[in-house]
Amino acid sequence: MISRYRRRRLLNAFNLTMAVLATVFGVFWLVWILWTTIRFGAGAVNAALFTQDTPAPGASGGGLRNAFVGSLILLGMAVAIGAPVGVLAGTWLAEFAARRRLGAVVRFLNDILLSAPSIVIGLFAYAIIVDPSGRFSAYSGGVALALILIPVVVRTTDEMLRLVPGSLREAAIALGTPYWKLVTRITWKAAASGILTGILLGIARISGETAPLLFTALNNQYWSTDLGHPIANLPVVIFQFAMSPYSNWQSMAWAGAFIAVAFILLLNLAARMLLGRRRPRA
Amino acid sequence: MKVTAPRSAPAGASRLSLDVLFRKFTGAIALLVTLSLAGILIALTRESWPALHRFGWHFLISTAWDPVSDDYGALVFIVGTVVSSVIALLLAIPVSFGIALFISEMAPRWLREPVSAAVELLAAIPSIIYGMWGLLVFAPWFGNLEPWINDHLGAIPWIGALFQGPPMGIGMLAAGIVLGVMIIPFIAAIMRDVFLVTPQALKESAYAMGATTWEVARYVILPYTRTAVTGGIFLGLGRALGETMAVTFIIGNANNLSASLLMPGSSIASVIANEFTEATTHLYKSALLALGLILFVITFAVLVLAKLLLLRLDRMEGRRA
Numbered sequence: 131m132i133s134r135y136r137r138r139r140l141l142n143a144f145n146l147t148m149a150v151l152a153t154v155f156g157v158f159w160l161v162w163i164l165w166t167t168i169r170f171g172a173g174a175v176n177a178a179l180f181t182q183d184t185p186a187p188g189a190s191g192g193g194l195r196n197a198f199v200g201s202l203i204l205l206g207m208a209v210a211i212g213a214p215v216g217v218l219a220g221t222w223l224a225e226f227a228a229r230r231r232l233g234a235v236v237r238f239l240n241d242i243l244l245s246a247p248s249i250v251i252g253l254f255a256y257a258i259i260v261d262p263s264g265r266f267s268a269y270s271g272g273v274a275l276a277l278i279l280i281p282v283v284v285r286t287t288d289e290m291l292r293l294v295p296g297s298l299r300e301a302a303i304a305l306g307t308p309y310w311k312l313v314t315r316i317t318w319k320a321a322a323s324g325i326l327t328g329i330l331l332g333i334a335r336i337s338g339e340t341a342p343l344l345f346t347a348l349n350n351q352y353w354s355t356d357l358g359h360p361i362a363n364l365p366v367v368i369f370q371f372a373m374s375p376y377s378n379w380q381s382m383a384w385a386g387a388f389i390a391v392a393f394i395l396l397l398n399l400a401a402r403m404l405l406g407r408r409r410p411r412a
Numbered sequence: 413m414k415v416t417a418p419r420s421a422p423a424g425a426s427r428l429s430l431d432v433l434f435r436k437f438t439g440a441i442a443l444l445v446t447l448s449l450a451g452i453l454i455a456l457t458r459e460s461w462p463a464l465h466r467f468g469w470h471f472l473i474s475t476a477w478d479p480v481s482d483d484y485g486a487l488v489f490i491v492g493t494v495v496s497s498v499i500a501l502l503l504a505i506p507v508s509f510g511i512a513l514f515i516s517e518m519a520p521r522w523l524r525e526p527v528s529a530a531v532e533l534l535a536a537i538p539s540i541i542y543g544m545w546g547l548l549v550f551a552p553w554f555g556n557l558e559p560w561i562n563d564h565l566g567a568i569p570w571i572g573a574l575f576q577g578p579p580m581g582i583g584m585l586a587a588g589i590v591l592g593v594m595i596i597p598f599i600a601a602i603m604r605d606v607f608l609v610t611p612q613a614l615k616e617s618a619y620a621m622g623a624t625t626w627e628v629a630r631y632v633i634l635p636y637t638r639t640a641v642t643g644g645i646f647l648g649l650g651r652a653l654g655e656t657m658a659v660t661f662i663i664g665n666a667n668n669l670s671a672s673l674l675m676p677g678s679s680i681a682s683v684i685a686n687e688f689t690e691a692t693t694h695l696y697k698s699a700l701l702a703l704g705l706i707l708f709v710i711t712f713a714v715l716v717l718a719k720l721l722l723l724r725l726d727r728m729e730g731r732r733a
């Protein structure tokens with residue numbers, strides 16, 4: 131018969147061991163996924179990847195140039211729309227609605243939008259742009275990505291501005307600074323690195339988004355920078371090539387995946403370094 | 413201390429109007445962002461109206477999905493979405509709890525940050541990478557494991573039927589497992605954060621009474637953080653329900669119900685991703701958009717619940733501070 135004390139000790143040791151194993155389990159997947167991406171992807175990266183367009187089915191050679199450029203265009207559009215909208219909405223939350231009921235409601239709904247499934251956002255962009263205009267287009271993809279970026283930026287801007295000490299605002303107001311000037315010249319500057327971090331994390335989040343682009347930007351086998359037409363983009367090309375039976379397509383998908391993951395990890399690293407410990411929960 | 417905008421500016425009227433303009437302009441944009449949620453609901457309802465009008469409530473309980481005869485129902489996909497998400501939660505909840513416990517109570521200070529960062533990176537990897545890795549690496553490996561699952565779990569009475577099927581690798585169970593790994597970082601991050609805000613005095617009093625670390629976690633930390641932990645789990649569930657690409661790669665994309673978890677299935681998100689560009693008839697496309705509407709309503713409800721539960725701990729924190 132084990133004593134009660136021994137039993138408690140054993141239970142403790144067992145459960146703590148399980149906690150350690152759970153942590154090892156979590157980190158194990160990260161290592162496994164990263165390792166596979168590097169193993170299959172890094173070897174498949176070559177110069178042609180950046181200088182040639184996606185090959186036709188069965189054809190050899192080719193690269194992902196059109197997909198890279200298309201993705202950059204889509205990201206650029208999303209940031210051009212999403213960053214200003216997100217920063218302004220976040221500014222209102224932090225500066226004008228910090229203690230108002232309406233502010234709490236907007237913050238709550240923004241958090242819901244932040245976690246809303248991206249496929250639904252894609253369907254929304256389809257319903258408001260693609261369906262009325264009658265064709266898939268690059269700009270509808272840009273809008274879909276912007277809609278995913280905005281809540282991330284709103285949230286970080288709000289959190290970062292609220293970290294700016296009130297004494298800074300009081301000092302400026304005591305000097306007779308108008309409020310709009312106080313916000314644009316003082317609190318935005320004080321929170322600049324935090325706001326930038328939010329935008330970087332938002333870009334990291336949308337640069338791998340695939341589902342919303344399936345109904346908006348679609349894909350394009352050829353080189354195109356026409357915003358009114360379907361455009362090639364990395365996530366959808368990876369989707370198409372990874373699902374395909376051709377081995378050269380699959381290896382190109384791995385190369386694309388490797389570059390996408392490297393890009394996203396670098397953005398996360400940059401955001402981390404920019405902010406240090408004051409990291410927001412995005 | 414927050415300063416509110418001066419309601420009545422003492423200086424000239426031009427300053428007042430600029431200030432008011434700035435406040436109104438940013439406020440309008442904030443409202444616009446919020447209204448996009450209503451916009452999603454309206455736009456999806458309008459687009460899916462032909463299907464909803466044609467099939468009515470029957471759409472929710474019909475297992476038909478036949479583009480040839482234009483007959484559609486959502487049940488197969490709703491079940492697939494729920495089942496794969498439940499599998500994901502069964503995996504993610506205990507693992508996340510372990511990770512959070514390790515980070516907050518056990519790890520030496522120097523190990524906390526690296527482990528937290530590693531788990532958070534798991535959330536940064538895009539779902540398309542999970543999907544591709546799941547299809548090309550995980551599924552073949554899992555396929556080798558499935559005969560064992562067949563022989564052992566499949567032999568258990570009652571639940572055995574869940575684990576019988578051909579060893580294909582892809583299927584409901586594999587999709588659920590990959591989904592589980594994807595939501596671990598979200599649940600673990602929230603659990604870690606709330607575990608860390610549990611008042612030190614509470615924990616120390618339990619330790620002083622001779623409680624073990626596990627007993628402190630089980631009888632002090634967990635009761636104190638219960639609502640927020642539940643909120644975190646629901647947030648993870650919200651993620652799992654709407655996850656698209658990873659599931660599309662791995663779930664197998666069979667538009668019928670099967671008793672076994674080893675068999676291929678479909679989720680709402682995966683069928684939309686797979687068939688949207690092939691949907692030729694008006695009703696077909698409308699039925700897919702109706703599925704999107706159902707997904708939106710389900711995740712919206714889950715996320716609202718999650719946020720409300722998480723807010724309760726914030727308020728408790730606020731009272732203490």
